[in-house]
Amino acid sequence: MIRYPYLSEGGIIGITAPSSGVEPELHDLVKQSIHRMESMGFQTIVGDTVWTQKKAKSAPAQVRANELNALLQNDKVDLIFPPWGGELLIEMIEYIDYSEVKPKWIMGYSDTSVLLLALTLKTGIATAHGVNLMDLRGEKSDETTAMWRNVLATKSDESILQQSSILYQKAWQHDNPSPWVFHLTEPTEWKSVPKGISPIKGRLLGGCVDVIRHLIGTPYGDVATFQQHYIANEPILWYFENCELSTTDLRRSLVQMKLAGWFDNCSGILFGRSAANHTIEGYEIVDVYKDLSNELGIPVVYDIDCGHVPPQITFINGAYAEVEKRDGSWNFLQTFR
Structure with a gap:
């Protein structure tokens, strides 16, 4: 438990x-x-x-x-x-x-x-x-x-409901102090491949791909044992954010996670917004998401409120989550069971 x-x-x-x-x-x-x-x-x-x-x-x-x-x-x-x-x-x-x-x-x-x-x-x-x-x-x-x-x-x-933000911050404005640390100016839009999928349910695990990928193959990245010992083999709903990786490096990292078994018994993957998602030789970030969705046979939701492009939802590693699109926004429900 x-x-x-x-x-x-x-x-x-x-x-x-x-x-x-x-x-x-x-x-x-x-x-x-x-x-x-x-x-x-x-x-x-x-x-x-x-x-x-x-x-x-x-x-x-x-x-x-x-x-x-x-x-x-x-x-x-x-x-x-x-x-x-x-x-x-x-x-x-x-x-x-x-x-x-x-x-x-x-x-x-x-x-x-x-x-x-x-x-x-x-x-x-x-x-x-x-x-x-x-x-x-x-x-x-x-x-x-x-x-x-x-x-x-x-x-x-108990359960706690959060919702997708209305606006997000496009760029940091450290030279523009205000009562708010963040300056939210851009309309938020969570997207998915394939379109129209929801709800997605599973046990949350995730973080910044740039750094958590280095846990693969170590005693500190043993997802299979965690899944068996602590969550009775329930499916995992992964959430990720990309700080600085190129689109192709992100792709390599995700393939490594797949080959390491991190995506075994996975119900879906959520990706945060990123300023690093630049196209490489025509290979776009949405291609990464489509490739992953097709290979694993799972839905991918992207441009969510997670990571270095604020604001962020508070994700609880280990909690049971349900993600559902409703009336143009997204509900994110976590249950502490």
């Missing part, structure tokens, strides 16, 4: 940097984010790794793991919230003491998704793929982003 953490009102948030820390010139943004959490009534514990960054990482792998392990084993911590992703989280996953992890939420995306997926696969504890801490520093959040609190406060055997 999947174990679901619970974020209580006034709970304790542990802030650590298992991938990249924050450079001194951006420390004020961290402080704003911490203040925002505390203004919501949460208490915070802030690790040393948050404030340092050298050679593409916050600290050596063992140092990052030690700080994370302390939070993972602390019964009082409800949520572990990295400031953001980075590049080299994978260096430290072998140093996590998985047998001593106490159920608590971990939330983030990008490089953090390596930790999220590895932890759920190894322990059966649900993890949350969603907004980064630094993205919540603003005074206000759009409706899609703000749902993170409701999702993490959902109890076992």
Whole structure:
């Protein structure tokens, strides 16, 4: 069975940097984010790794793991919230003491998704793929982003409904500060191949393809054992986002996942919007989706609210999900069973 953490009102948030820390010139943004959490009534514990960054990482792998392990084993911590992703989280996953992890939420995306997926696969504890801490520093959040609190406060055997966003952000505007961190300007449109398919149901697993693909063939990417041991061989509904991969590199990565058995007993695949989906010699991103759908005989939904093109729905690794198109928008229902 999947174990679901619970974020209580006034709970304790542990802030650590298992991938990249924050450079001194951006420390004020961290402080704003911490203040925002505390203004919501949460208490915070802030690790040393948050404030340092050298050679593409916050600290050596063992140092990052030690700080994370302390939070993972602390019964009082409800949520572990990295400031953001980075590049080299994978260096430290072998140093996590998985047998001593106490159920608590971990939330983030990008490089953090390596930790999220590895932890759920190894322990059966649900993890949350969603907004980064630094993205919540603003005074206000759009409706899609703000749902993170409701999702993490959902109890076992309960369900939580999210819906596709109305608008998304085409480009970051760091030089245009406002009460909102995101500037949502473009109409959202989830699409599918084949068209008209819904609903799609399955157990959620996923993350950023750029980084989680490196778990394939390791003890931290054993999807088959997870499926047998924790979800009684229920079908998996995968969700992915592409940060920087070319269209052909994404295709290669997905084929590797297929050959590694990650898509065995798969009910569908969801893909987030991406600024990296450039056409290569006439090979378009929609060709990738069509090829995958045809090969696996499953539906693919794309341009969803996931990843580096905000806003994002909060996806729970291990939860049972139903995705359905209704009246021009999409419903995304997760049940914590």
